[in-house]
Amino acid sequence: MMRKLTAVLILSIGVFIATIDATAQNVSSLRINEAMLFNTDNYVDNFGQRSPWIEIMNIGYNSVNIANCYLTNDLNEPKKYKIPSGDPKSEIQARQFMVFFADNKTEHGTQHLNFTLDSTHRFIALLSSDGTIIDSVTLPLLELNQVYNRMPDGSPSWEKSFFSTPNSTNEGRFEKTSSGEAFLAFDPSGIIMAIIAMAVVFAALIVLYRIFRTIGKINQRSAQLKSAKFAKEQGLPVTSQEVAGEVYAAISVALYLYETDTHDQESTIITIQRVSRLYSPWSSKIYGLRQLPHEQRRRN
Amino acid sequence: MEQSSGFFSFLLENLSQFIAYTGFANVTWGHGIMILIALAFIALAIIKEYEPLLLVPIGFGIILGNIPFVPGFQTGIYEEGSVLNYLYFGVIKGVYPPLIFLGIGAMTDFSALISNPKLILIGAAAQLGIFGAYMAALYFGFTAEEAGAIGIIGGADGPTAIFLSSRLAPELLGAVAISAYSYMALVPVIQPPIMRILTTKKERVIRMKPPRQVTKMEKILFPIIGVLLTTFIVPSGLPLLGMLFFGNLLKESTVTKRLADTARGPMIDIVTILIGLTVGASTQATTFLTPKSVFIFILGAISFIIATFGGVMFVKIFNIFLKEGNKMNPLIGNAGVSAVPDSARISQMVGLEYDKTNHLLMHAMGPNVAGVIGSAVAAGILLSFLY
Numbered sequence: 001m002m003r004k005l006t007a008v009l010i011l012s013i014g015v016f017i018a019t020i021d022a023t024a025q026n027v028s029s030l031r032i033n034e035a036m037l038f039n040t041d042n043y044v045d046n047f048g049q050r051s052p053w054i055e056i057m058n059i060g061y062n063s064v065n066i067a068n069c070y071l072t073n074d075l076n077e078p079k080k081y082k083i084p085s086g087d088p089k090s091e092i093q094a095r096q097f098m099v100f101f102a103d104n105k106t107e108h109g110t111q112h113l114n115f116t117l118d119s120t121h122r123f124i125a126l127l128s129s130d131g132t133i134i135d136s137v138t139l140p141l142l143e144l145n146q147v148y149n150r151m152p153d154g155s156p157s158w159e160k161s162f163f164s165t166p167n168s169t170n171e172g173r174f175e176k177t178s179s180g181e182a183f184l185a186f187d188p189s190g191i192i193m194a195i196i197a198m199a200v201v202f203a204a205l206i207v208l209y210r211i212f213r214t215i216g217k218i219n220q221r222s223a224q225l226k227s228a229k230f231a232k233e234q235g236l237p238v239t240s241q242e243v244a245g246e247v248y249a250a251i252s253v254a255l256y257l258y259e260t261d262t263h264d265q266e267s268t269i270i271t272i273q274r275v276s277r278l279y280s281p282w283s284s285k286i287y288g289l290r291q292l293p294h295e296q297r298r299r300n
Numbered sequence: 301m302e303q304s305s306g307f308f309s310f311l312l313e314n315l316s317q318f319i320a321y322t323g324f325a326n327v328t329w330g331h332g333i334m335i336l337i338a339l340a341f342i343a344l345a346i347i348k349e350y351e352p353l354l355l356v357p358i359g360f361g362i363i364l365g366n367i368p369f370v371p372g373f374q375t376g377i378y379e380e381g382s383v384l385n386y387l388y389f390g391v392i393k394g395v396y397p398p399l400i401f402l403g404i405g406a407m408t409d410f411s412a413l414i415s416n417p418k419l420i421l422i423g424a425a426a427q428l429g430i431f432g433a434y435m436a437a438l439y440f441g442f443t444a445e446e447a448g449a450i451g452i453i454g455g456a457d458g459p460t461a462i463f464l465s466s467r468l469a470p471e472l473l474g475a476v477a478i479s480a481y482s483y484m485a486l487v488p489v490i491q492p493p494i495m496r497i498l499t500t501k502k503e504r505v506i507r508m509k510p511p512r513q514v515t516k517m518e519k520i521l522f523p524i525i526g527v528l529l530t531t532f533i534v535p536s537g538l539p540l541l542g543m544l545f546f547g548n549l550l551k552e553s554t555v556t557k558r559l560a561d562t563a564r565g566p567m568i569d570i571v572t573i574l575i576g577l578t579v580g581a582s583t584q585a586t587t588f589l590t591p592k593s594v595f596i597f598i599l600g601a602i603s604f605i606i607a608t609f610g611g612v613m614f615v616k617i618f619n620i621f622l623k624e625g626n627k628m629n630p631l632i633g634n635a636g637v638s639a640v641p642d643s644a645r646i647s648q649m650v651g652l653e654y655d656k657t658n659h660l661l662m663h664a665m666g667p668n669v670a671g672v673i674g675s676a677v678a679a680g681i682l683l684s685f686l687y
Contacts, residue, residue, distance in 0.1 A: 180444030180468075180686040190438045190447065194431035197681045198424075204533045204677050205424040205670065211525055212417040212518070219515055246510045 027069060027128045029060030032135045033097065034149035034170060035124060037117055037142040043099070043166045045112070051103035052117035054124055055166055058092040059154035066090050068129040071100060071113055073121045078131055081106075081113045095153075099166045326368035330585030338362035338580070341482075350485035351642070354458065354576055358481055361580020377581045388578045391473065394466045396575040397459035398543040403568025404459075404640070404672065405523070405547025406560045412666040414518050415511035418618070419632075419663070423670025425614030426636025427678045429454025429607025433599050434682075440595055445469050448682040450596055453480045454603025455675030456487070456637035460540060462579065464679045467687055474582040475593040479600035481579075484639045490601070491608050491634045491646050498612045499630045503619075504654040506629040508663045516552070523548040530677055536687070537680025544676065604637065611636030611667065628663070635664040638671030 034055040036042060043053055054071070058064045067085035072078050083090060087110040092098050101108075102117040115121070117139070125136035139148045140160065147164040151157060152171050163173050177185075187193055231237065319325055341359030345352040364384070369375045377384040390396040413419055434451030442450060449465035449472050461480040465473045483490065527545035531538050550560040582588075612633035619627045631651045635644045647664035 178445065180448070183685055184438070184444040188438065190431070190435035193685060194428075194435060197431055197678060197685075198428065200533065200681050201427050201674055201677050202421070202424045204530050205420045205674060208526060208529055208673075209417040209420045211529070212414055212420075212522070215518055215521065216414065216417065216512070219518060220512070248513060 026064050027134055029058050029064055030066060030126060030134050031057050031059050031154050032124055032126055032137050033057035033153060034147050035139055036147045036164060037139055038144045040144050042145045042164055045101050047108055051101045053166060054100045054102060056098045056126065057154055058094060058096055061094045063091050063093045066092055070127040072125050073115045073117060073123055075125060078127055080115055084110045097167050321370050323368040326370060328585060330589045331366045331368050333589065334362055334366040334583060334585045344485060353572060354481050355485055357573055357576025358580040361577040362583050365581035365584045384581055387574055388582060390574060391462060391578050392466050392470060394463045396571050397463035398539040399571045400459040400568060401540050402543040402547040403563050405544040406551045406563035408548060408669050410522050410548065410669055411514045412511055412662055413669055414514045414522055416666055419666030420670040422611050422614055422633055422636040422667035423674040426607045426611035426671055427674045428610030429603040430678050432606035433603030436602055437599050445686050446472055448686045449476050450599050451603060452679055453600040454607045455678060456484055456607065456639040457672060457675045458484060460675050460679045463540060464682060467683060474588050475596040477579040478583055479597050483600050483604045487639050487642045488646055490604050491643060492650050494605060494608045495612055495631055495634050495650055503630050505658060506627050507658055508629055511662060519552040530673065534677050534680035536683040537676050540676040607637045608634045629660055632660055632664040632667055635668040636671045638675045640668050640672060644668040
């Protein structure tokens with residue numbers, strides 16, 4: 001009973017931790033990816049107005065719902081702007097972006113914050129629904145229409161740039177080379193790939209080999225100890241030699257043949273010698289044939 | 301009179317349109333060649349019994365894919381909305397290969413490997429074919445991604461080849477898959493001469509120690525340790541390795557017999573039908589009959605030869621460090637390629653030619669199943685470097 005309770009408890013704790021972790025995994029994938037302090041000739045909102053803006057990126061590979069998270073420009077007031085949950089737009093797809101306007105005009109929609117950014121308010125923080133800081137950044141003093149962005153997207157390194165990319169990747173201005181092309185530039189013959197890959201394959205399988213060699217030895221040792229103990233108890237001579245698999249196979253086959261040796265037809269022997277068979281009612285034909293009904297006559 | 305001539309012209313117009321839509325009106329030499337290849341596959345499968353479970357669906361799929369038609373009626377495999385296109389989704393998104401690996405895991409007995417773990421290393425050595433072909437493909441001017449997809453043919457593992465090429469070079473998927481399965485079917489033709497060339501008569505009659513008894517605990521631990529270890533090293537191999545070891549745990553735990561039976565029975569059969577048919581159908585003459593495909597076939601053969609060479613030579617070199625009595629028969633080296641169980645069967649057949657009482661099958665199954673793990677790990681490495 002105690003064991004069962006412990007198992008249930010461990011399972012429940014496991015599920016609880018996994019759930020917490022899964023939630024954390026979701027919003028923890030959000031990053032402040034780009035921000036503009038002074039917008040005079042840049043990104044225009046749906047109302048044709050320009051204001052400071054903040055771009056949030058989902059660096060994960062699953063969509064994340066940003067609803068109920070908080071944005072603030074002052075840590076003394078961490079829950080300054082709660083992102084409403086009723087807006088279907090609050091879902092940010094994998095590796096995608098969402099722009100918020102720091103224009104203090106919440107009446108313009110859920111993506112318009114209730115605070116602004118300027119030379120004295122350059123701090124931005126994104127907090128989860130329970131108030132934990134997911135990401136924060138203090139913008140340096142930027143020039144007009146200059147952005148402060150992560151390069152590459154979602155990375156820890158920031159840089160100033162006049163190449164603003166709201167709702168899009170910060171790496172857009174660079175020619176993107178595929179991983180294959182990049183690898184080929186360093187390894188045109190493929191020899192480095194061959195050496196590295198073979199080394200990794202060997203390393204993985206050597207570790208597997210070592211583990212199972214050790215497990216095998218432990219098993220053999222414990223089997224020997226068991227058989228020695230049994231032999232001692234039974235007073236039999238102790239033998240350290242392991243029974244070969246072939247012996248087990250032969251015994252198994254013999255047992256199988258013995259157990260499945262059921263047949264409908266008995267084996268017969270043809271002989272010229274006179275054979276006498278003892279009478280047995282079980283083999284008597286009389287009992288195997290249908291008996292004709294006896295005619296009974298009434299005698300008067 | 302005027303009405304009847306109008307009717308006849310209408311009929312004629314429709315008839316000529318019907319004729320224009322028939323396969324006969326649209327057939328090209330390419331279609332003819334591909335249909336002949338399909339018939340050859342089917343003949344090999346039925347007459348020679350070379351991998352019939354794969355070659356019959358693939359062969360028939362090639363026929364389906366090369367029936368000439370007028371595009372636009374949601375008929376062909378590459379036309380969005382067609383039935384074949386929906387089924388092909390499982391190939392291009394890499395859904396089928398992990399499911400096949402689940403079935404393979406549920407039907408594979410790793411006892412031979414567990415009882416003699418050094419056989420695992422042969423499975424690693426035979427992956428040399430993959431990277432040999434990768435280098436050769438680069439030399440012939442293929443891009444790194446294409447070279448990776450071609451190289452994996454040397455793993456002699458159809459599902460892995462499909463999985464990797466669907467990621468790295470989807471345009472070569474048909475040629476890579478057909479090449480991989482063709483050479484897997486031709487293992488009895490390709491491998492024995494290489495094995496004979498590389499070994500001496502004395503080596504061919506080496507008797508190996510019979511495998512020891514493997515406990516149930518070891519069999520259960522194998523998939524758990526295997527998956528943790530291999531996927532922690534190569535997480536990109538997770539779909540294949542995860543499913544392989546999961547299938548094996550279903551089998552070895554003995555408490556999920558129904559699940560294991562489904563995975564190794566009806567499920568793998570269904571997926572094999574779908575993967576075979578759709579891969580075959582993806583070889584439409586227009587996309588398949590290109591010089592690249594010819595190169596892929598040549599490189600595929602090279603990769604199989606290198607893989608066999610790698611496995612056999614590794615055993616020979618390994619033997620130098622082993623004590624007398626512990627030595628391995630180099631004829632099991634070819635089984636390091638993961639064409640299960642065909643290459644292990646080749647070890648047995650060639651071994652019996654030189655010693656009628658030396659049965660190598662059980663020993664060859666070790667490197668054979670290790671090859672499956674090795675090629676999935678290799679695919680994971682290629683994916684992480686090139687994708």
